[in-house]
Structures are given as structure tokens and as C-alpha cells.
Amino acid sequence: MADTPHFYIILNQVAGTGQAQKIWPQIETALKQRGISYELQISSYPGHTTRIAYQFARFKRTNQVLLIVGGDGTLNQAINGVQSAGKHDIPIAYLPCGSGNDFARGIGLNSDPLQALEQILAATAPVNIDLGVYHDALKNETGYFVNNVGIGFDASVVSITNNSKSKRFLNKCHLGSLSYVFSLIQAFTSQDAFQVTVKANGSVKNFSRGFLVTTTNHPYFGSGVPIMPSARVDDQKLDLVVIEKLNVFFFCYLFIMMLMGKHTRYKTVHHFRTDDLVIRTQTLEFGQVDGEEMGSRAFDMHFKVTSQPFWLTTTKTEQFK
Numbered sequence: 451m452a453d454t455p456h457f458y459i460i461l462n463q464v465a466g467t468g469q470a471q472k473i474w475p476q477i478e479t480a481l482k483q484r485g486i487s488y489e490l491q492i493s494s495y496p497g498h499t500t501r502i503a504y505q506f507a508r509f510k511r512t513n514q515v516l517l518i519v520g521g522d523g524t525l526n527q528a529i530n531g532v533q534s535a536g537k538h539d540i541p542i543a544y545l546p547c548g549s550g551n552d553f554a555r556g557i558g559l560n561s562d563p564l565q566a567l568e569q570i571l572a573a574t575a576p577v578n579i580d581l582g583v584y585h586d587a588l589k590n591e592t593g594y595f596v597n598n599v600g601i602g603f604d605a606s607v608v609s610i611t612n613n614s615k616s617k618r619f620l621n622k623c624h625l626g627s628l629s630y631v632f633s634l635i636q637a638f639t640s641q642d643a644f645q646v647t648v649k650a651n652g653s654v655k656n657f658s659r660g661f662l663v664t665t666t667n668h669p670y671f672g673s674g675v676p677i678m679p680s681a682r683v684d685d686q687k688l689d690l691v692v693i694e695k696l697n698v699f700f701f702c703y704l705f706i707m708m709l710m711g712k713h714t715r716y717k718t719v720h721h722f723r724t725d726d727l728v729i730r731t732q733t734l735e736f737g738q739v740d741g742e743e744m745g746s747r748a749f750d751m752h753f754k755v756t757s758q759p760f761w762l763t764t765t766k767t768e769q770f771k
């Protein structure tokens with residue numbers, strides 16, 4: 451694409467508990483001041499972004515970029531729309547306006563949407579970034595993810611946070627972190643150890659006390675926690691981290707180590723890096739994909755890696771080439 455592209459924008463106003471709606475007028479002003487050609491679609495219900503992105507992908511003209519304004523969940527829906535339309539060459543740009551913004555962190559996109567806009571407008575060509583793909587054989591369900599798929603503890607945290615009556619109130623009082631801490635404590639007490647089978651790099655491993663089973667595309671989950679600091683979005687591999695159930699004291703210690711990115715040295719933390727992965731559970735466990743709930747179910751997940759062109763420049767751009 452030689453010329454400045456036309457931006458087809460999908461805005462999720464509820465992302466970041468309304469932050470996206472608040473920041474949008476400033477983004478629009480910046481676009482107008484720069485004479486950028488764009489059109490706007492508002493996502494008006496959960497799942498609407500997938501439908502809009504699907505339609506856009508099917509009828510897209512040349513020199514257009516799909517620009518997502520929202521959080522990781524909105525981006526996930528857009529990618530699923532585009533990929534399920536069978537169009538794998540549509541460039542996507544992203545302005546992080548969610549509560550977690552792990553994907554932006556993972557690819558070196560500024561977490562301030564107006565700064566991120568500069569990174570987008572400075573781009574002259576798309577860069578390919580890895581996407582995870584899963585197929586759950588039990589549900590015959592296929593999906594794409596930009597961040598991670600978690601089974602067990604992290605998914606319990608997502609479920610508890612999303613269903614917490616106090617979350618909205620605490621977020622409004624700018625105490626979202628407090629709601630997150632409550633969810634962590636509640637998830638730790640309610641999440642039992644479970645059996646999990648992992649098939650990766652030609653070998654099979656059984657864990658009888660699985661607790662956190664997270665497959666990630668880049669280092670971060672849970673709003674900036676470095677679950678696997680060495681994970682990269684340009685290596686055509688996924689990183690699986692399995693943590694076994696621990697007593698509360700060691701868990702707290704390990705969590706602090708994780709915040710510092712130093713947890714991988716402990717023997718209760720297992721790491722696999724692979725492009726062909728199977729994860730099976732027998733019991734009903736919570737699942738999450740890019741922070742969206744998958745429900746409580748048994749899993750027979752087959753993972754692969756594909757790629758998605760993104761429209762951006764980052765300080766990490768060199769590593770994507």
C-alpha cells in the first residue's frame with residue numbers, strides 16, 4: 451500500500467468501562483486534522499464486532515485498513531470475523547482502549563490511544579504478527595486469539611471478575627485493581643487442582659494437579675503480568691505454561707516472582723514452546739480466550755499458529771520483519 455489507506459473503524463464504546471467512548475472525540479479530531487479518510491461503525495452489542503468485521507472482510511476494497519478502537523475482547527472479535535471470512539491478508543490496526551490492553555503491551559504499541567494512533571499513521575506497510583488458532587474437538591469449535599487461552603485459575607479470575615456485582619462500582623470509583631485482587635483471592639480458594647494432558651513437540655505429559663494452564667502468544671496476561679517473558683509474537687510458536695496447585699503461601703510468593711518475570715525457574719512451573727499443541731481435561735473447568743469467558747467445560751483443544759497483518763510501527767518492528 452503506497453498511499454495513506456482509508457480506515458474502516460469499529461468502535462466499542464463500552465470497552466475499558468466507557469474509556470473508549472470518552473477518548474473517541476479526541477481520536478476523531480486527530481483524524482480530521484490530519485485529513486485521514488475514514489468511516490465509523492459502532493459495535494452496538496456483544497458479538498457485533500465479529501459480524502461487522504466479517505462483512506468488511508468479504509467486501510473490502512483495496513487500500514483499506516480495519517481499525518479497531520476497543521479492548522482485547524473487541525480486537526479478538528474483529529480478528530475472528532476477518533479470519534472466518536477466509537481473508538487472511540486484511541491489515542488490522544488497533545487503538546487500545548480496554549481495561550487490560552495486554553496485546554498492545556505484547557507488540558510494543560503505546561497504551562495511550564493517541565500515541566498509538568501516531569504509530570498507526572506512521573506505518574507504510576503491514577507487519578505479520580502471530581495469531582493462535584484453536585479447535586476444540588469436544589464442541590467442534592474453532593477460534594483465533596491474539597493474547598492467550600487459559601484453562602483453570604486465570605479463567606476463574608475472568609469469570610469471577612465479569613460476574614462480580616462490585617466490579618462496575620469499583621471501576622467507576624477507579625478501584626478496578628481492588629476488584630481484580632478480590633477476584634484473585636476468590637479464584638484461588640474456589641479453583642481445585644485438575645488433571646490435564648499435554649501433547650507438545652512429539653511427547654505426552656500428564657499433570658494430576660493442574661491449576662493454571664495458559665497458552666500464550668506473547669509475554670502478558672491479566673493486565674500486564676508476564677506469564678512467559680520470553681514469548682514472542684513473531685516466532686510462529688505458542689508458549690504453554692502449566693502451574694500445579696500450590697499452598698497459599700507458595701502461590702503468593704510465586705505470584706510476586708511472576709510479577710518480576712522470575713517464576714519460570716520453579717519446578718511447579720512447566721513451560722512448552724511449540725507450533726502444534728494439544729491440551730485435554732476431563733473435568734469441567736473455566737476457560738478464557740483473550741479475556742472473554744469460554745464457560746465451564748471439558749476441553750480437547752488443538753492449537754496451531756497462523757499470522758495476521760497489522761498496520762503499525764513499533765519500537766519492536768525490527769523483530770517482526
Ligand SMILES: Nc1ncnc2c1ncn2[C@@H]1O[C@H](COP(=O)(O)OP(=O)(O)OP(=O)(O)O)[C@@H](O)[C@H]1O
Nearest residue numbers: 465466493494495496521522523524548549550551
Ligand atoms: N455495544 C456493546 N454493548 C455491550 N457490550 C459490548 C458492546 N460492543 C461490544 N461489547 C462487548 O464488550 C466487551 C468488552 O470489550 P473489550 O474486551 O474490548 O474491553 P475491555 O474488557 O475493557 O478490555 P480488555 O479486554 O483489554 O481488558 C466484549 O465482551 C464485547 O463483546
